[in-house]
Amino acid sequence: MAPQLHLDVAPPAAPDVAPPPVPRMALATGVVALGGLLFGFDTGVISGALLFLKDQLALNAFQEGAVISALLLGAAVGALAGARPADRFGRRKVLIGVAATFTVGLLLATLAPDFWTLLAARAVLGLAVGSASTVVPLYLAEIAPPRLRGRMITVNQILLTVGILVSYLVNLAFADAADWRAMFAVGLVPSVAMLIGTLFIPETPAWLDGRTRTARTERPRALLTTPGARAALVIGVTLAAVQQFGGINSIIYYAPSIMARAGLPATDSIGYSVAIGTVNVVLTIAAIPLIDRVGRRPLLLWSLGGMAVSLVALGVALGPQQPGPVADAVALVAMTSYVGAFAIGLGPVFWILAAEIFPPESRARGTGLCALVNWAANFVVGQAFLPTADAIGERWVFWFFAAVSLGAVLFVARKVPETKNRSLADIQHALAAR
Structure with a gap:
């Protein structure tokens, strides 16, 4: 009943x-x-x-x-x-x-x-x-x-x-x-x-x-203690951390340095940033018709999978071998495909889910907590990236990011519901039932 x-x-x-x-x-x-x-x-x-x-x-x-x-x-x-x-x-x-x-x-x-x-x-x-x-x-x-x-x-x-x-x-x-x-x-x-x-x-x-x-x-009414709110909090906070520990801002902040370490010229850091920023914009625009047509879950799964593959390739290109044209090309393609994979899925979908999965009485605080975790993780990764890369090598850092992305694929497959074309009330009922 x-x-x-x-x-x-x-x-x-x-x-x-x-x-x-x-x-x-x-x-x-x-x-x-x-x-x-x-x-x-x-x-x-x-x-x-x-x-x-x-x-x-x-x-x-x-x-x-x-x-x-x-x-x-x-x-x-x-x-x-x-x-x-x-x-x-x-x-x-x-x-x-x-x-x-x-x-x-x-x-x-x-x-x-x-x-x-x-x-x-x-x-x-x-x-x-x-x-x-x-x-x-x-x-x-x-x-x-x-x-x-x-x-x-x-x-x-x-x-x-x-x-x-x-x-x-x-x-x-x-x-x-x-x-x-x-x-x-x-x-x-x-x-x-x-x-x-x-x-x-x-x-x-x-x-x-x-x-x-x-x-x-x-x-x-209770805020973040109801079953639906707890389920939403687990999903939102996990994706908030994954968005940063998947390595996106290490690429955005340090792209010229990464390219230089791979053997590519990095004399014009602003020019490299413009190129990466352009890819980010174009692929985010490409996500617009897909968000409500394909759905949040498929985009997340494809995005995280593409990020993981790109990060593995980038780690290989940044290996101990002497830089060469092939490694340079692989590093450049891997960075570009990584940004593209992020922009068409995890980038926009995290913010969409954070805004739509919480019950109305806890929606603002739940979204705020997700954003807090996202910014805190952003700070940690931004501060730790270069010292860690110097200590153990860039490739191991990027392989860690790849492992996070692969783990997130399993998490999304098991825990994240599809929310396209569903009312906010329907989404909360589904999460409460879980």
């Missing part, structure tokens, strides 16, 4: 409420997804700006690392800190605050007279990036109809990759003038546009409905 089936699980979630009209939904998607673009831009712009500001501000090696790490640590804090306000005050108000924080951080970075001001600016930007990584996919998931939800959340991932590519192009444009302040200042254009736009977007129907239901109950 149905009552017996749900005796030990959370009460059924309310059915999805109607999304906003299509024109308003399209406007809201474009405005909110600017948070993804700023996420990518502020993550990538430091790679070129640091080449020039380190001399003008007289930074030592420790200070250079601190300027990079401040954003990652700030993002880890912002990822979780944005969840409670999103539940209490609404997704829209938090997004207005995120846009304002982006603007303040970019102004501070543009005008920074010394190391401490720049460090503070990067920490502020980190708070905005982390909050955006939680609330933007959450907002898009809650305003989208089931048949379009994957595509709409993927718009955020596309703009994230576009933001990284734009940051590389901006770095390239201002490199001859060594104008690192202008590099940061360009980010003010989308941040101000987002700030103005978020004043006119609607609140999500799911949050409005949840607030009404909470007001009718005597006490709040």
Whole structure:
């Protein structure tokens, strides 16, 4: 009987409420997804700006690392800190605050007279990036109809990759003038546009409905302790860690260094970054029609499998033998195919699943916790990659990443449900039943 089936699980979630009209939904998607673009831009712009500001501000090696790490640590804090306000005050108000924080951080970075001001600016930007990584996919998931939800959340991932590519192009444009302040200042254009736009977007129907239901109950329902929420948390946190321990940011951050160690010329690091950023954008765009047509699970499985094969090949190319044309070509193809495999599957699908698998009463906090784990793992891998590669060799590091990817294939096959074309309520029922 149905009552017996749900005796030990959370009460059924309310059915999805109607999304906003299509024109308003399209406007809201474009405005909110600017948070993804700023996420990518502020993550990538430091790679070129640091080449020039380190001399003008007289930074030592420790200070250079601190300027990079401040954003990652700030993002880890912002990822979780944005969840409670999103539940209490609404997704829209938090997004207005995120846009304002982006603007303040970019102004501070543009005008920074010394190391401490720049460090503070990067920490502020980190708070905005982390909050955006939680609330933007959450907002898009809650305003989208089931048949379009994957595509709409993927718009955020596309703009994230576009933001990284734009940051590389901006770095390239201002490199001859060594104008690192202008590099940061360009980010003010989308941040101000987002700030103005978020004043006119609607609140999500799911949050409005949840607030009404909470007001009718005597006490709040349990958050991350129900069976459905626990199952969602295991899936979300595991994929968050896999996305980073699968090695993506080691490739994004250190591609020129890897190429140089493989024997390829690395005289133009920004040029290499632009090429990799372009592959990332193109394959993420290619994922749009596949997300809701093929499904999340098949894309994850193919993506993780392709990443593992590419990482094994990259490890072989970085072996102890003398560099040669064949090894150089294998390394370049392996890196490109790896980024492509990530971009068409694990890159966007993790953020989609994190935004759609949690029950409504714990959706913001669950998504925030997944984002926190993602940023913490990003920080660990970013800090540990070069020292570990120097200690045991790059190929062993990439083979470790390959092992993580293969293990994730088994995890996805056993634990991750298909969510395409299913309402958020249906997804939660399925997870609770598991």
